[in-house]
Amino acid sequence: MLIDRQARIIEKKSWGNYYLFRIESPEIAGRAEPGQFLMIKVSNHLPPLLRRPISLHNAENGAVEIFFQVAGTGTRLLAEKEVGSTMDLLGPLGRGFTVEQKLKGQEVFCVGGGRGIAPLYFLARKLKKTGAKPVVFYGGRTKEDLPLTNKLKELGLEVMVSTDDGSAGFSGLVTALVGETLATRSPAFLYACGPEAMMENLAQLCQRKNLPAEFSLESIMGCGFGACFGCVRKIKRNGQPSYLKICQEGPVFGLEEIVWQEKENG
Amino acid sequence: MVDLSVDLGFLKLKSPVLAASGTFGYGLEFKPFYDLNALGGFVIKGLYFSPREGNKPPRLVETPCGLINSIGLQGVGVEKFCQEILPQLAQLDTAIIVNVCGEDEDEYARVAEYLNHYEGISAFELNISCPNVREGGRCPAQNPEATYRTVKKVKEVSSVPLITKLSPNVTDIVSVALAAQEAGSQAISLINTILAMAIDIENRRPRLNNIFGGLSGPAIKPVAVRMVFQVARAVSVPVIGMGGIFSAEDALEFIMAGASAVQVGTANFVDPDVCLKIINDLKNWAEQHGVEKISNLVGCVKI
Known part of the structure; x- marks a missing residue:
C-alpha cells in the first residue's frame, strides 16, 4: 500500500x-x-x-x-x-479474490453486472494464467452497458452477455443466464461483482448448487485503509456476525461470510 | 533551525502536531505510510471498557468540505487494546494518548484504572461527548456540572495526565472548559465534531442510519478557531486545538488563536501522511517568517 x-x-x-x-x-x-x-x-x-x-x-x-x-x-x-x-x-x-492452484484445469464462472465487470477482467487474466478456464458472464440493462465485451473476448475467453432489454445476448437478468447455464455445467468456483441484488441472487444459487463463491462488495469509504471504521458491514468470520471493514477485511468476501439482509439504504 | 517542540507542562511534544482520535485508528494503520516518530503524538480511537460494535451503516456521508460520521465508537475494549495493540506501539518514540470513553462516570474511571497498569501511555484524553446511558443519552460535555463530576472522578484514579476534549454542541463552551480545569484537567482539547444531519431527497430519508452524526473537516474550521480562541483566553491550562486542519496554515490559525498544540483529524483519511507534511510546512513557514520557536506564536493573534 x-x-x-x-x-x-x-x-x-x-x-x-x-x-x-x-x-x-x-x-x-x-x-x-x-x-x-x-x-x-x-x-x-x-x-x-x-x-x-x-x-x-x-x-x-x-x-x-x-x-x-x-x-x-x-x-x-x-x-x-x-x-x-x-x-x-x-x-x-484491500484483500482481493482467492485464486487457488487447485482450480487448474477447472471451469470457473466470473459474473459481472454493469460496472461490476471491472475487477473481473483482471481476475480472469489471473485465472487463465493459473490454468483455470474462466467463463465470463457480463450483464447490463442494455447493450450500451457492455462496452468491455470485445476486450474480454480478446483474452480468449468464453464470454456470455445478457441484457435486460434483449438488445444483446441473452434477454433477461444475468442471474437467469447463470442459472440456466448451471443446469448443464458444473463450475468449480464462482466470482461475482455487481449490484447488491444480483450478488444476493447469485449467492442463493450457489448455496443451492453447493458452489463455492466469492463476492466483491461495495461501500462508501472514508479512508480505504482501515482507519475510519466507516465502511463496515455485518460479516460472519470466526464466529458470530460482526461489523468488519470492507476496505481492509474485504472488499472480497466468501459466500458463507456475507450477511445479505444487513445491507441498508443502498 | 526552528524549534518545533512544545511543553505542555505535564508532557513534552517533539512537535505541535498530533493525530486526532477516531481518525488515526490505533496508530498501526498508518505505519505503512511514514515513521510515526515524526509526530508530536497521536490519540488512540475512543476506548470503552468493553468491545463495542458501533452503529449500523451507513455511517458516513460527505457534505461540502465536510464529512458526517456516525461510527458509534466501534472499538476493541481495554483488554484487547492492552494485550494486542499497546505492545506494538511501545517501541515508538512519540506521545501516545488514549481517548477514554464511558457510558457513565464509573466506566470512564474503570477504563482509566485499567490502563493505569500499562506502560507507554503519555496521557488520557477524556471524551466527554459520549452519550450517558443513565441520563437519557445526554453527554457530560453538555453542562459544566456533569463535566466537572466526570473529570473529577477520572482525575482521582488516573496515574497519567488528563486532557479533556470538549464538544462544540453547547451554549457556553467557556463554562465547560473552566469546569474541566477546576476538576483537575491539565489541558483542554477542542473541538469534537458538530452535530449534523444530511437527507437523501430522492428517498426522503436521512443519509445516516443513525439520523445524526458528527461533522468534521474544513467546513467546521472557522467554528473551531473561534472556540479555541474563546477557551484559550479563559483557562490557564494549555489548549490543544482541532477542527478541519488540512494544512500548516490551518494549524497556524489555531496556534495563533491560543492552541499550544493541534490535532489533525479528517485530513488523515484523505492523505495518510498529511501530518508529516504539516510538520514540514510548519518548519518552513517558521523559517521564512524568522520564527525561532513555534511556541512563541501561541495566542499571538492581535486583537
Whole structure:
C-alpha cells in the first residue's frame, strides 16, 4: 500500500458514461492483485473532500487500469481527467479474490453486472494464467452497458452477455443466464461483482448448487485503509456476525461470510 | 533551525502536531505510510471498557468540505487494546494518548484504572461527548456540572495526565472548559465534531442510519478557531486545538488563536501522511517568517 501522487494517465477511452483509464504507476501495478482497489483523489481542490474507491481493472507493464461509470460528483470529476495529466493514487488496497492452484484445469464462472465487470477482467487474466478456464458472464440493462465485451473476448475467453432489454445476448437478468447455464455445467468456483441484488441472487444459487463463491462488495469509504471504521458491514468470520471493514477485511468476501439482509439504504 | 517542540507542562511534544482520535485508528494503520516518530503524538480511537460494535451503516456521508460520521465508537475494549495493540506501539518514540470513553462516570474511571497498569501511555484524553446511558443519552460535555463530576472522578484514579476534549454542541463552551480545569484537567482539547444531519431527497430519508452524526473537516474550521480562541483566553491550562486542519496554515490559525498544540483529524483519511507534511510546512513557514520557536506564536493573534 503506497501513495503515488504523480501517476500519469497514458490512455483514456469512454463509452457513454463508462470510462477506462490506463495510468502509469509501476510500484502500485507491481503489487496489485485482482479484487483490490485504489483510493483516487478526483480533484486537487476541495470539494470533494474524500478520495473515491475504484477497483483495479488491470495491472500490467507498469500501469494500472480503472474502469468506472459516472455515478456522482466524484466519478464525474474523475472522468474529466485527460491523457497526460496526473492522478493521486493510494493503493493497492484491500484483500482481493482467492485464486487457488487447485482450480487448474477447472471451469470457473466470473459474473459481472454493469460496472461490476471491472475487477473481473483482471481476475480472469489471473485465472487463465493459473490454468483455470474462466467463463465470463457480463450483464447490463442494455447493450450500451457492455462496452468491455470485445476486450474480454480478446483474452480468449468464453464470454456470455445478457441484457435486460434483449438488445444483446441473452434477454433477461444475468442471474437467469447463470442459472440456466448451471443446469448443464458444473463450475468449480464462482466470482461475482455487481449490484447488491444480483450478488444476493447469485449467492442463493450457489448455496443451492453447493458452489463455492466469492463476492466483491461495495461501500462508501472514508479512508480505504482501515482507519475510519466507516465502511463496515455485518460479516460472519470466526464466529458470530460482526461489523468488519470492507476496505481492509474485504472488499472480497466468501459466500458463507456475507450477511445479505444487513445491507441498508443502498 | 526552528524549534518545533512544545511543553505542555505535564508532557513534552517533539512537535505541535498530533493525530486526532477516531481518525488515526490505533496508530498501526498508518505505519505503512511514514515513521510515526515524526509526530508530536497521536490519540488512540475512543476506548470503552468493553468491545463495542458501533452503529449500523451507513455511517458516513460527505457534505461540502465536510464529512458526517456516525461510527458509534466501534472499538476493541481495554483488554484487547492492552494485550494486542499497546505492545506494538511501545517501541515508538512519540506521545501516545488514549481517548477514554464511558457510558457513565464509573466506566470512564474503570477504563482509566485499567490502563493505569500499562506502560507507554503519555496521557488520557477524556471524551466527554459520549452519550450517558443513565441520563437519557445526554453527554457530560453538555453542562459544566456533569463535566466537572466526570473529570473529577477520572482525575482521582488516573496515574497519567488528563486532557479533556470538549464538544462544540453547547451554549457556553467557556463554562465547560473552566469546569474541566477546576476538576483537575491539565489541558483542554477542542473541538469534537458538530452535530449534523444530511437527507437523501430522492428517498426522503436521512443519509445516516443513525439520523445524526458528527461533522468534521474544513467546513467546521472557522467554528473551531473561534472556540479555541474563546477557551484559550479563559483557562490557564494549555489548549490543544482541532477542527478541519488540512494544512500548516490551518494549524497556524489555531496556534495563533491560543492552541499550544493541534490535532489533525479528517485530513488523515484523505492523505495518510498529511501530518508529516504539516510538520514540514510548519518548519518552513517558521523559517521564512524568522520564527525561532513555534511556541512563541501561541495566542499571538492581535486583537
